[in-house]
Amino acid sequence: MPQYDAIILGAGAAGLMCAAIAGQRGRRVLLLDHASDVGKKILISGGGRCNFTNIHTAPDRYLSANPHFAKSALRRYTAQDFLDLVERHHIAWHEKTLGQLFCDGSARQIVDMLLDECARGQVEIRTGRSIGEVTHADGRFRVGKDEAPALVIATGGTSIPKMGATGFAYDFARRFGLKVVEPRPALVPLTLPPDQALFRELSGVSTNVVARAGKAAFPEAALFTHRGLSGPAILQVSSYWRHGEPIHIDFLPARTPGWLVETKRTRPRTTLRKALADTLPDRLAETLAEQLGLIAELANLADRKLDDAERRLAAWPFLPNGSEGFAKAEVTIGGISTADLSSQTMEARKVPGLYAIGEAVDVTGWLGGYNFQWAWASGWAAAQAL
Template structure:
């Protein structure tokens, strides 16, 4: 039985950050990763270039049953703090749209940086082993892994959620949390493509067509590209809105977000012989213009269309209701919404209120960020908060 100050379950973004911070504070830390290497999700992120944070990080860009929970960790370890670490390692980076920061080179640089930080803190990292026989008694957590046994007064759950199971993702974090009496908010796929069925399968014929739109669900809206797929809708705008969408609700798409009310009636005055389809084709891909004009059913020249009919077409194009019949599930979800309830944790330390020494960080917790580096920043910030408390 080997003694540690803390055992971190999960060698992903949050787990490695936590181990590095705690190790460099003099704690003896063990990281157990069941996959054959650490940081697998980091490696595939951002098309292999890791969208490692976002300059626009703010608490209102995270979903949680408690929208205030993330404020403390995000405020104490910021995007600028992580960027300073990246620059200290000489990793070249660039900003894409909407504040998204990527490596110029490879995601591997971020993993190597985290491993170097862990090594600096003397953390032990065991890969290819699952933690088994986890017990808690006399203020110590005991477990076995790969034929070895370890114990520590602190145990950190950093095993993420079930999104992208082909990467080895499971719901282990939730099972373990429940065993210790912690509540779990029902997990669901987030940042995930939506599927269409019924009468809307017509839109699948547009597979591969994309356009910049505003997607809305309830009071939430995102302006980015939407992409039609052979199963339904994807692209950044759809992935973003999927986190807010609930089964049975529509998603409204504004196909012409730059057009003011009355644009079609103005086109009738300026180009009376034009058709709705020809006007749409100026602003949208041809195939999309064809389908939208066909569904609206306006085929005559604009001069022959009553203004009320044109107004109706404008309104439909500004809030086209799609009724998704589901999502592509955890297999295609970038992250998991829901998770270990924030009501069970200290927002300062990420420690469980009713189980001293038990911590939960990263995607395992009911905090889910927008697309574009926000979830990595939550991993760094929550990992740092726990690492500072261990």
């Protein structure tokens, strides 16, 4: 019967990283995935260029029932560590906005790099076959005919099921007595109800805003869609939004208080729609002016009404009726409870030899490379303990 030091289930970002590092530490590693190819999510990320990390990575940019859990792994394997690996493989990269690092070429370069690292560690990779039954007895895990004293769950969350994502990690964890924090879609477009259909008619219009959900606020672009709201700012707040709660949009974050009254004094004959169109797309400016019911020239509007319009434009409420779900979610919030895992090693406290890493765990990053950095860091942390 084949013998390994560790069997890793899932050949995504976290699984590939963990396998490569453990293999290079002299461990005999078997990496299994039901998909036909490794790293499928890596390949589609960042528009095919892979937003592989973020230079502003910090624990406060991750959501978890235990906000302290990610600190250890993120401190020990940093964005610079992964960037050093990228540069050792001579992969050209560039920084976009907000610290996001992308390949100049193709996301395939990141997958090939990880496969090269696995080859250096003599990792055995098997793809395109069902994982099958997993049993545990006498301190050893058996997967089919293969067995090892260590098993790593790296099968991800339930986002993007068309890529083969399933709830395997959660079912498996529960089988071994680990708690699971309710999984829900994150970094996902939000949908609007029929009474806000007017905004859905702005489909395709995008503008820079500050979007807020609770105490979280993100200054990026929002996009109106035929179903509701999307764009980076909306995807970010979707991770903090809960059903039944509103989100608020500041359509003019660069404007200082009193700007409308000042515009009235300098351009009394202009209308609110024209004043808004100085900054916003025409269709959006028109819709907002109509919704505010202020069609007259500014000279004919009381300062009080203009101040009220400013306040509404700075915190425009939307009450989403849902999201576009796991099918459109970039990641999953929730997952295997960090209360049952060691933050140093990712090992299950109650089941020695069982580890969980990456998106399968209840740690979810912001948009912009943070979730890949968690995959690299958690995979590296587990590999140190295998």
